[in-house]
Amino acid sequence: MVEETVTLEGHLIDSDILKKVFDRVVQEGGEFEVVEFRVGRTNADPSSASVAVKAPDPRALDRILEGLAYLGAVTAALGDARFAPAEADGILPDEFYSTTNFDTLVRISGQWMAARDQKMDCALVLREESPCCVKQGLVKAGERVALRGQGIRVRPPERSRDYSVFGFMSNDISAEINKTIAIRGSASEMRRAREAGEKIVVVAGPAIVHSGGDVALARLVRDGWVDVLLTGNAFAVHDLEKAILKTSLGVCQMSGRAVEGGSRHHLFAINAVNRAGGIRKAVETGLVTSGVMYEAVTKGIRFVLAGSIRDDGPLKDTITDMIVAQKAYVDALRGAGLCLMLASALHSIAVGNLLPARVRTVCVDMTESVPVKLSNRGTLQAIGLVTDVGFFLERLAAELSGPGERPPGTEG
């Protein structure tokens, strides 16, 4: 038997994490003893546990310790992280460390440095002397890539202990919860993000327009509640069709009836906007005078349209190359504190992949499957709301932008 004592630290070290440690040790035929267990009394005071781990042989102990490192356990003795150069553009050394979406520290010359641009499924690359999460395909030949093993430490995920909506609704993904409370909680989180100077990001799917929720979203943009809009070609097209022709997929949005020849309306809208030179120009020239994209342009907020194989057109504003589009999403997400993911499986999961776990997310969809997928990503600050996105947006706008109320910090 070889033995090593590991320390776990974090606000909720007493929770799932501890169980996982034990499971890991037992699976490897090891033994363990809780040497000390200290529970943090306040939010600012993290818990810690000291666990003595024994294993039948050094290899097994290594395997245990590697596993525990992923869980945030820190062994007493730790070396620096090891690096190897990328063999070619986009080609990593096989022993590359793959990131999670939890904040990560890398030990370089005895110092723990926080990784920049934390996101999952990336390589950790040394850039400008500090570790940075870089998508595999964007690593350049010769860049120094961190290898798995010693010197990399992940902060254990923490569930919010405070009285926010994330504190008590994080585990529920069901259509059968009181939506009023959940939406009010989302509104509080938006106010809180505003006050904290964090960005509020909206990921939007085309169902918002089809189901009539675009009016409320436009209002939220106009009232300053949205800093970044991440979406695809389709959402913008339907929003613009509605602005220009008052239809959505050829269905009149006043009467609900299909309009004669309406099936060409979205192509007509694309044509008109592209002729004008894109969305900003279409707003400036007066072609587009309402809708979410209009408000986004007028308000000057950042929007990114990522293309997809499904697109018609596309709009000139749509980024058709996915590598470029991902980069644009990553840029736009910097500084995000809260992310609303609204009725778009494709873009919500894309953004979920690009966000650090610490960013609070509210995922609204008509079925459980998208929220379930996102919650499997390990974030503990996520709410899944199974409801109609049109309903969500209307109620959210009413909560935030009711008569007389203005979001803080907006002059609008």
Place this chain on the structure above:
Amino acid sequence: MVEETVTLEGHLIDSDILKKVFDRVVQEGGEFEVVEFRVGRTNADPSSASVAVKAPDPRALDRILEGLAYLGAVTAALGDARFAPAEADGILPDEFYSTTNFDTLVRISGQWMAARDQKMDCALVLREESPCCVKQGLVKAGERVALRGQGIRVRPPERSRDYSVFGFMSNDISAEINKTIAIRGSASEMRRAREAGEKIVVVAGPAIVHSGGDVALARLVRDGWVDVLLTGNAFAVHDLEKAILKTSLGVCQMSGRAVEGGSRHHLFAINAVNRAGGIRKAVETGLVTSGVMYEAVTKGIRFVLAGSIRDDGPLKDTITDMIVAQKAYVDALRGAGLCLMLASALHSIAVGNLLPARVRTVCVDMTESVPVKLSNRGTLQAIGLVTDVGFFLERLAAELSGPGERPPGTEG
């Protein structure tokens, strides 16, 4: 080849029906010719088609004609319907005719008589000299049961041609339609049913309470928009729990948090209401002072609670025997002109089975599956709305009971 000329009649005889006739004939190896085709110009003026049918032998022609009878085709020469006695209580003669949910005429002594209590999957039984749709299990020994074959005629289903919401939304079952328009259309239908003196029936599932839609439903009841409430034990229990303890399944409806010991709240509510002697008494004694059931009792509208194997309690008001509960539903549905089916797969499909196809239905559910099942029942006056029932009810109540507005014919 034997030949017979059949006539089809109805407003939309030109549609699917005609195709089905042709398919039927061709399948039997027959031939046919459209002798005459007259298209009705107005809603009051039905279309008709006269089709000469040939078949290789008399048996095949019989099979064709039997098939066509189901589709509303009437042969020139027709005998009276044939009857045979039920062998025992609940036991039909094997050749029994099984009803559809379309209005049915039965030829007795050369006269076509309309069947009473039209609903699907019933026997046609002669009661008080006239034909009546009776559930198999309720047929008494010796009663005269109609046999399939001649003398029974089903009116072909008709799609609404007018400008109601049923006219243009009947085929859409999708989350991606403009809900505002569909809900506004539903409100118009309710006003129209009111003006026509037809009953408005609401079928309610417990998700209404969990998702916070009960407030709006209570308002609709109070304002006189609901004549009959068909539901189960669970809906009433959750509504009463909320009225008595301000929680739903132990979750506080103000804060959204689970209440200490809240898992017993619904049992507590059942206990309290049953101790009082049932729902009406609980209202009269002041135990229950709000909620849907409170409004239903106060307004004096009819409600039926059908039990299920899932029930806790149950409430004294819940009918635990399903035969009795079905009868109570059937009684309550008489005179129904419009039926809102809200977030209850079990009760919605039960009611769908008991309604004639002519009753307009609006089915609201979070997934496509219930609306799809209901639309397979053949009604052409049905809308399926894939949305959050809480949203639907709030918006419907706002449409119908906005400030200053009162439903016609209510003194409340």
Place this chain on the structure above:
Amino acid sequence: MVEETVTLEGHLIDSDILKKVFDRVVQEGGEFEVVEFRVGRTNADPSSASVAVKAPDPRALDRILEGLAYLGAVTAALGDARFAPAEADGILPDEFYSTTNFDTLVRISGQWMAARDQKMDCALVLREESPCCVKQGLVKAGERVALRGQGIRVRPPERSRDYSVFGFMSNDISAEINKTIAIRGSASEMRRAREAGEKIVVVAGPAIVHSGGDVALARLVRDGWVDVLLTGNAFAVHDLEKAILKTSLGVCQMSGRAVEGGSRHHLFAINAVNRAGGIRKAVETGLVTSGVMYEAVTKGIRFVLAGSIRDDGPLKDTITDMIVAQKAYVDALRGAGLCLMLASALHSIAVGNLLPARVRTVCVDMTESVPVKLSNRGTLQAIGLVTDVGFFLERLAAELSGPGERPPGTEG
């Protein structure tokens, strides 16, 4: 500040439970300290934690301790459970204790006695000197009903630590897991239940027949893998329609085409079976010679058909009163070790309500919603499989009843 030291005990005391304790204490404004923490080394060796709890006043401490009692924490000083008589049939004293689905101990004259018929949302009633879980509606006037507070202890739920499929798949509810592995794991559990002499219960929905899974289920019954079949009228009707007429809802099960006049087939089948005197008689007289119900009768296994408001017929075997049907389900579930819940929201949730948490369950459904609901019930030995029930049954039967293989203990 008042203080009391509580002890928690169980195999996974280190897990979620501990976190819940802390949350509870903090919510009440209390403080706590982990006095001792002992981790069980083996499955037979439970973990325990000793936690000193302080609260601002005695009332708050009481509230904390009551909350902890639900979580399995035992205070050092404990009195006997208190009882009060039921006021009337079905009417409990307001302070009644409401059961969970975890095994429960009741302290009577200083002795801890295990409650019989453990299931959730029941009263704890003294019958024959021992505590028994009784549905509210079945409690008789004057029976002694346990009150909440001291003297009642719930064993904390435990997640399986062993290498069964329940050990590693319990948290996944998704269509995107490897079904082959999950089905193979389910088969292992069935073998294990057989070897342990536990009953295997199948809860069956009508979609089994519609989707063609009935052939495999019949084979499982024939090969002795099913001890109890809990279902409703519809499943049996469709199974019998197929046995007698080779159609399901009038659709030929060879060609997939609707059969002329097939919409009356299920009524015809009910009629024929009821005329014979019920399902057993229909098998004995040779009317029914195949199918799941045929195998169940031939094999002599117990089946219970619970009625519902949706039923046609019903079959003579269907229990139409829900109180009676629930009792029959409860009786049939005694001794259950494993429960397969197959494509029936209604009956699966009903059975979920009646089962102790210790019974292993496999829930198969096409959508996430039923498995999600069941997993919210707190069982840790549950797998949710989002797949086609026909697929599940075929593969399960192939695993269990492949050529040359026989389940242990069957002579068939």
Place this chain on the structure above:
Amino acid sequence: MVEETVTLEGHLIDSDILKKVFDRVVQEGGEFEVVEFRVGRTNADPSSASVAVKAPDPRALDRILEGLAYLGAVTAALGDARFAPAEADGILPDEFYSTTNFDTLVRISGQWMAARDQKMDCALVLREESPCCVKQGLVKAGERVALRGQGIRVRPPERSRDYSVFGFMSNDISAEINKTIAIRGSASEMRRAREAGEKIVVVAGPAIVHSGGDVALARLVRDGWVDVLLTGNAFAVHDLEKAILKTSLGVCQMSGRAVEGGSRHHLFAINAVNRAGGIRKAVETGLVTSGVMYEAVTKGIRFVLAGSIRDDGPLKDTITDMIVAQKAYVDALRGAGLCLMLASALHSIAVGNLLPARVRTVCVDMTESVPVKLSNRGTLQAIGLVTDVGFFLERLAAELSGPGERPPGTEG
């Protein structure tokens, strides 16, 4: 009143189409009379109807006739199609005609010419003297674009009258149909496509790999049943991860357990394949020796991987620019007779947008929503199967590639 007589022609002219004509005319305040109605006796003999249409003024008549043109009605007097030049690359004249997915004829110098590359939501562009469906974004400045109005004729859609599975299952989208029959029908269609020399296209989503259906799909490719594989980066990555590391998303495909460090496996697989120089090279060098991609390379069938914003990596083979990917899909779809769309909302709808309505499609998904969306596209040769894709593939492979059976025309 102005009047014109229009002729409709097609096998099922008697069906929905006729109703739509009447609805259209009535909506515009017009009148109509069925002058002649001829029903085709055989599959080779189309039906036709001659309808006299009256309208209050020439403008209304124009609107009616334009509407009827979309439905396949042909007026007696018809001019040539009109064209105008594209203003710039990707910018159409505003009066552009927008294509449907039905076969389209364009009248040029008095001759009706069939459009090439029929697909919906395209411009009709004159290329090499014949009309061609071109995506808006691909139209070049100055190319002649057809304008809506006269000279364009759409063949009315036809429902299959024969005894194929498309003939009787086209309207069912439900989990509750007999899958065995539907899958057997799909197998027949594949044999039929083979015999007709048509291409069989498979659109594949990553859930195929997660749910274990990849083995069967690999077998189908190996046995020559697949001509084209259209998918995205994720499907290929998961397939390759399984081939190289025996895991899927880090979950061991033998045991179902998460593998230590498995979350980096898909990145490792991408890295290894890209280092080899792409999928073909990875197969040639022996890195990849099993799986769907392996069989595709070995068999030499065409595959196209379209990128998405969600991608990791991506693989070198993945086309990251959506314009280029769409072109590659369009090229690969030429000559398609049957298309299986398997568990991919994104790619299935993309392909649905690119296919002419005449191509038979089988869409397999776990929920109704994708099949419902596809069926709204107007194809009458589509089956929607709500089932587990793993099940579908296994059963399909068993039907097609059972022992001793070989697809015609394969030497394998």
